[in-house]
């Protein structure tokens with residue numbers, strides 16, 4: 001069997017892997033990217049038309065710099081590809097004031113967001129209820145509501161971002177194997193032997209960006225630290241003439257005390273629908289066990305608990321759904337670790353449901369960690 005040899009192999013070409021491969025290609029490193037499917041695809045955590053990006057990330061102040069740097073990289077990618085990856089719409093974070101509202105594992109998400117914006121020079125405002133209701137009448141807010149607005153927030157096209165980074169990497173001569181599942185990775189002296197279907201590769205360094213499937217490779221107790229949680233995206237029909245959804249910012253709204261008491265959404269891209277979702281923390285063992293069907297009952301429940309009485313300007317008509325999943329750590333932090341203490345083998349968790357906006361800079365960070 002012929003054994004190919006590379007300096008770096010990136011396993012998994014979703015948000016983080018495609019960014020890592022692009023950064024390696026920019027530096028002229030001999031690299032190979034491998035994915036079990038044909039990225040961008042709809043089976044991992046990086047599909048579904050749009051992802052929110054915002055700078056004052058309440059999940060952790062240390063992530064603000066990553067989000068800011070990612071915006072610079074998206075702009076660079078837009079120039080190189082002549083494609084629009086990021087759209088700035090502004091963004092609002094609504095908190096109904098039912099305490100304690102936590103999100104992504106942290107208490108006081110709204111207050112943290114505001115504090116990080118102040119600390120990190122993120123352009124923002126706090127709106128009073130009168131102004132918020134005037135500007136955004138679609139949200140049926142209680143008198144206790146708090147409203148944070150951020151200028152640079154907006155949305156990304158995730159599939160396009162992945163495709164663009166892979167295309168650019170390919171153009172620089174970086175090798176990409178798709179529909180190729182990595183079966184095993186073993187250290188062999190100063191290198192790693194990677195088994196892919198019926199082929200073998202030798203690599204000096206490995207980055208494992210396999211999303212939720214990273215669990216297939218992790219030993220205990222790391223494996224136990226990651227939870228796979230199914231999420232559903234919904235496209236609802238617009239009730240014409242009620243809300244001008246096309247001019248809306250991206251939005252997030254914590255309306256109750258539990259982490260699930262949360263909805264978020266996007267401006268309408270087509271003038272006919274808006275995409276919105278909630279969050280679920282029901283765990284499945286593995287991404288391959290995910291139920292991809294969204295039943296009528298589930299849709300009905302979504303309408304009743306997440307939309308009715310909260311939003312004006314949408315019809316009780318769900319036109320499309322898509323199933324995706326989060327890979328969560330308990331405190332919503334990203335895990336970037338050496339595998340078994342070897343600095344040449346990094347693994348990355350799929351970023352706890354808030355990683356897309358950071359992925360471009362995370363790819364750059366990983367490449368720096370490898371010494372490039």
Ligand SMILES: Cc1cc2nc3c(=O)[nH]c(=O)nc-3n(C[C@H](O)[C@H](O)[C@H](O)COP(=O)(O)OP(=O)(O)OC[C@H]3O[C@@H](n4cnc5c(N)ncnc54)[C@H](O)[C@@H]3O)c2cc1C
Pocket residue numbers: 011012013014015016017034035036037039043044045046047048050051052053180181182183209210211212213214231232233277324325326349350351352353354355356357358
């Ligand atoms: C519904 C939903 C909404 C979200 N909203 C936001 C948002 O608004 N803003 C935000 O910033 N983030 C958001 N996120 C989080 C963000 O999308 C994820 O953190 C990010 O996309 C994860 O990317 P990844 O590269 O780690 O994983 P993935 O994109 O899943 O990529 C992993 C890749 O590894 C491949 N792979 C796995 N195993 C193997 C193997 N053995 N061999 C070869 N290839 C393999 C897979 O095929 C896959 O392509 C959301 C996530 C979801 C699910």
